[in-house]
Amino acid sequence: MEATKTTKKRQIELREARLLEKAGEILLNEGLAELTMERLAEELETAKGTIYNHFPNREEVLLTLAVKAINKRLALFDTASMSQGNPKERMLAVNVACEIYVVHYPQYFMVENIVRHSAIWDRGSEDRRNLLKSEEGRCMTLVSGIVRAAIASGDLKLPAGISPEEMALSMWSLTYGSYLINITSPSLKDIGIHDVYRAVRVGCCKTVDGYGWKPLWTEEEHAQKFTKIRETVFPDEKGLSHE
Amino acid sequence: MEATKTTKKRQIELREARLLEKAGEILLNEGLAELTMERLAEELETAKGTIYNHFPNREEVLLTLAVKAINKRLALFDTASMSQGNPKERMLAVNVACEIYVVHYPQYFMVENIVRHSAIWDRGSEDRRNLLKSEEGRCMTLVSGIVRAAIASGDLKLPAGISPEEMALSMWSLTYGSYLINITSPSLKDIGIHDVYRAVRVGCCKTVDGYGWKPLWTEEEHAQKFTKIRETVFPDEKGLSHE
DNA sequence: GATAGAAATTGACGAATTGTCATTTTTTTG
DNA sequence: CAAAAAAATGACAATTCGTCAATTTCTATC
Numbered sequence: 001m002e003a004t005k006t007t008k009k010r011q012i013e014l015r016e017a018r019l020l021e022k023a024g025e026i027l028l029n030e031g032l033a034e035l036t037m038e039r040l041a042e043e044l045e046t047a048k049g050t051i052y053n054h055f056p057n058r059e060e061v062l063l064t065l066a067v068k069a070i071n072k073r074l075a076l077f078d079t080a081s082m083s084q085g086n087p088k089e090r091m092l093a094v095n096v097a098c099e100i101y102v103v104h105y106p107q108y109f110m111v112e113n114i115v116r117h118s119a120i121w122d123r124g125s126e127d128r129r130n131l132l133k134s135e136e137g138r139c140m141t142l143v144s145g146i147v148r149a150a151i152a153s154g155d156l157k158l159p160a161g162i163s164p165e166e167m168a169l170s171m172w173s174l175t176y177g178s179y180l181i182n183i184t185s186p187s188l189k190d191i192g193i194h195d196v197y198r199a200v201r202v203g204c205c206k207t208v209d210g211y212g213w214k215p216l217w218t219e220e221e222h223a224q225k226f227t228k229i230r231e232t233v234f235p236d237e238k239g240l241s242h243e
Numbered sequence: 244m245e246a247t248k249t250t251k252k253r254q255i256e257l258r259e260a261r262l263l264e265k266a267g268e269i270l271l272n273e274g275l276a277e278l279t280m281e282r283l284a285e286e287l288e289t290a291k292g293t294i295y296n297h298f299p300n301r302e303e304v305l306l307t308l309a310v311k312a313i314n315k316r317l318a319l320f321d322t323a324s325m326s327q328g329n330p331k332e333r334m335l336a337v338n339v340a341c342e343i344y345v346v347h348y349p350q351y352f353m354v355e356n357i358v359r360h361s362a363i364w365d366r367g368s369e370d371r372r373n374l375l376k377s378e379e380g381r382c383m384t385l386v387s388g389i390v391r392a393a394i395a396s397g398d399l400k401l402p403a404g405i406s407p408e409e410m411a412l413s414m415w416s417l418t419y420g421s422y423l424i425n426i427t428s429p430s431l432k433d434i435g436i437h438d439v440y441r442a443v444r445v446g447c448c449k450t451v452d453g454y455g456w457k458p459l460w461t462e463e464e465h466a467q468k469f470t471k472i473r474e475t476v477f478p479d480e481k482g483l484s485h486e
Numbered sequence: 487g488a489t490a491g492a493a494a495t496t497g498a499c500g501a502a503t504t505g506t507c508a509t510t511t512t513t514t515t516g
Numbered sequence: 517c518a519a520a521a522a523a524a525t526g527a528c529a530a531t532t533c534g535t536c537a538a539t540t541t542c543t544a545t546c
Contacts, residue, residue: 008542012494032362036532047496052534114360116427119275133429140434159462162445165435169421170446177420178412184359186376191383192408202405203413203450210453219402251513251523279503290525295505 016054019044020065024107027065032114035061056125059115063124063132066115069108070135073101074142076234081142083233087150088213092222093229094143095175095204099197100237102179113180143168155214167211174203201226259297262287263308267350270308275357278304299368302358306367306375309358312351313378316344317385319477324385326476330393331456335465336472337386338418338447342440343480345422356423386411398457410454417446444469 022043026035037058041048055061080093102109115121121129147164150156158167182188182196193199205222217225230237265286269278280301284291298304323336345352358364364372390407393399401410425431425439436442448465460468473480 008494031365032360033365037534038532048533049496049535050494053494057534058532117275117357117360121427122274122276136428137434144435159445162442163435163437166437166439166442166445169424169436169439169442170417170449173420173424173443173446174413174417174450175420177416177418177423180420180423181412181416184364185379191380192387192406193412194406194409196409196412199405199409199412200416202402202409203416206413206453207417207446207450208453210449210451255523280505281503291504292506292525293523296523300505301503 012054015044015046019051019054019061020068023061023065024111027110027114028107057123059120059123060125060128062111062115062120063128065108065111067128067131067135069105069112070132070139072105072108073097073112074135074139076101077139077142079233081146083229086215087146087153087155088208088215089225089229090146091143091150091171091208091213092204092225093233094146095171095201096226096229096234098175098179099200100234102182103197104237106183109179110183140165140168140172143172150213156211158211170207171204174207175200178203255297258287258289262294262297262304263311266304266308267354270353270357271350300366302363302366303368303371305354305358305363306371308351308354310371310374310378312348312355313375313382315348315351316340316355317378317382319344320382320385322476324389326472329458330389330396330398331451331458332468332472333389334386334393334414334451334456335447335468336476337389337414338444339469339472339477341418341422342443343477345425346440347480349426352422353426383408383411383415386415393456399454401454413450414447417450418443421446 019040023035023040026039026043035058037051038048040061041051044051055064076097077094080097081090083090083093085093115124115132144164144167147156147158147167151158151164158164178196178200188196201222202219205217205219209216262283266278266283269282269286278301280294281291283304284294287294298307319340320337323340324333326333326336328336358367358375387407387410390399390401390410394401394407401407421439421443431439444465445462448460448462452459
């Protein structure tokens with residue numbers, strides 16, 4: 001009885017996991033338009049009503065996937081921000097985390113962008129929305145925490161009236177903006193952008209340099225730091241197959 | 244006859260303009276979900292079939308609006324890149340152009356982001372898509388042209404292997420990313436970002452500083468440049484009512 | 487293991503929206 | 517003014533969402 005109950009519950013949980021995984025796949029490979037409730041039902045070999053037993057509407061499927069996505073991102077950011085090294089090295093580690101996130105979990109990056117659209121955002125449940133907002137806040141807190149640490153240690157001095165969060169926004173938006181342009185602009189190569197990942201790395205280093213964030217390193221040293229971070233902080237996420 | 248013909252043609256053109264304007268309004272004030280073909284028909288006091296006489300589908304309405312949007316952006320960028328001053332000043336002018344674009348034409352900024360989604364992008368006509376891509380390319384060319392000018396004049400030296408376009412991407416994505424986060428993240432104030440426009444201006448200056456783009460200016464001087472550019476290059480776009 | 491009640495599943499259905507097209511109305515042309 | 521061309525109309529088919537009453541499966545108790 002106890003065992004059977006657990007079995008059924010587990011079955012349902014398992015189905016929900018399969019559902020979310022399948023949703024991510026469809027999203028990535030076939031686009032949002034193909035992600036219909038009936039399609040999900042077919043894929044899971046069940047009836048549409050059952051899908052609605054899991055989620056009250058389509059948007060909630062996407063929001064739930066987005067929660068999974070941001071949790072993954074948070075985990076990567078966390079690893080980065082807890083890594084060995086001075087604040088600047090940890091900031092670069094966040095950069096590597098972003099790169100890993102975008103390259104290894106493209107469906108997550110995609111869904112995070114999709115749910116930002118009001119058409120979807122507004123229809124999700126309050127709870128799920130708040131969860132997403134709070135997780136996003138935690139990501140920002142992690143990064144701005146590194147900025148604060150740099151200020152505390154004297155490595156960085158911000159311009160008057162600029163908060164650590166506003167400095168962190170520079171880093172985050174440069175990275176986020178570039179990767180977003182990368183996945184939505186069909187042919188960056190044609191307009192002279194050959195390696196968007198390297199461009200982002202260099203851009204972030206230059207921005208950090210512009211703020212006068214110490215220790216100051218040469219381009220060569222920066223590049224070595226990135227290589228080292230990837231090996232030591234994220235040894236498990238191998239094979240960053242750029243394009 | 245000739246006169247009547249012109250009258251009718253003009254009527255139709257006028258309606259198309261009204262349609263696009265109305266679509267922009269609905270998009271901005273009520274969101275994408277409210278922008279239905281029937282709603283547009285009602286607003287224009289005509290039948291649904293007539294709307295389909297103008298556009299083959301809903302996505303094409305959005306793509307057409309996006310073309311208007313990017314043309315406006317291109318015009319602003321053009322004004323900026325043709326302005327008086329050294330390359331660095333012109334780059335800052337592009338920054339001001341972005342700010343004006345986002346603040347004064349929010350529906351345009353919105354629609355540019357909406358059409359990037361594959362669900363919409365893929366359903367538009369090839370022609371309209373190519374038009375958008377080419378206009379976007381021209382925007383990028385304008386900005387990277389300023390970077391090239393700076394290199395030519397010796398004001399800027401890029402790291403080995405970084406193209407002018409890749410440097411321009413840093414600027415563009417920092418700006419674009421920040422403004423996108425600004426309109427899609429409900430409450431930036433709550434997480435410590437009080438003036439996103441100023442944060443972007445400072446962030447861009449720091450990035451430019453990081454690349455060592457001469458002439459080097461103090462924070463004070465940078466701020467003065469922005470004020471001056473707004474007054475001299477864009478005298479008509481007054482009242483940048485930030486929030 | 488029989489059975490009553492709870493939980494989960496099902497698919498037909500109503501509602502909303504898209505896009506079509508035969509018919510009607512308006513405009514242009516000869 | 518009449519015929520031809522162009523434009524407008526709204527009923528209709530198709531798609532998808534989300535609901536719900538009926539049915540099946542599972543759980544708990546004796």
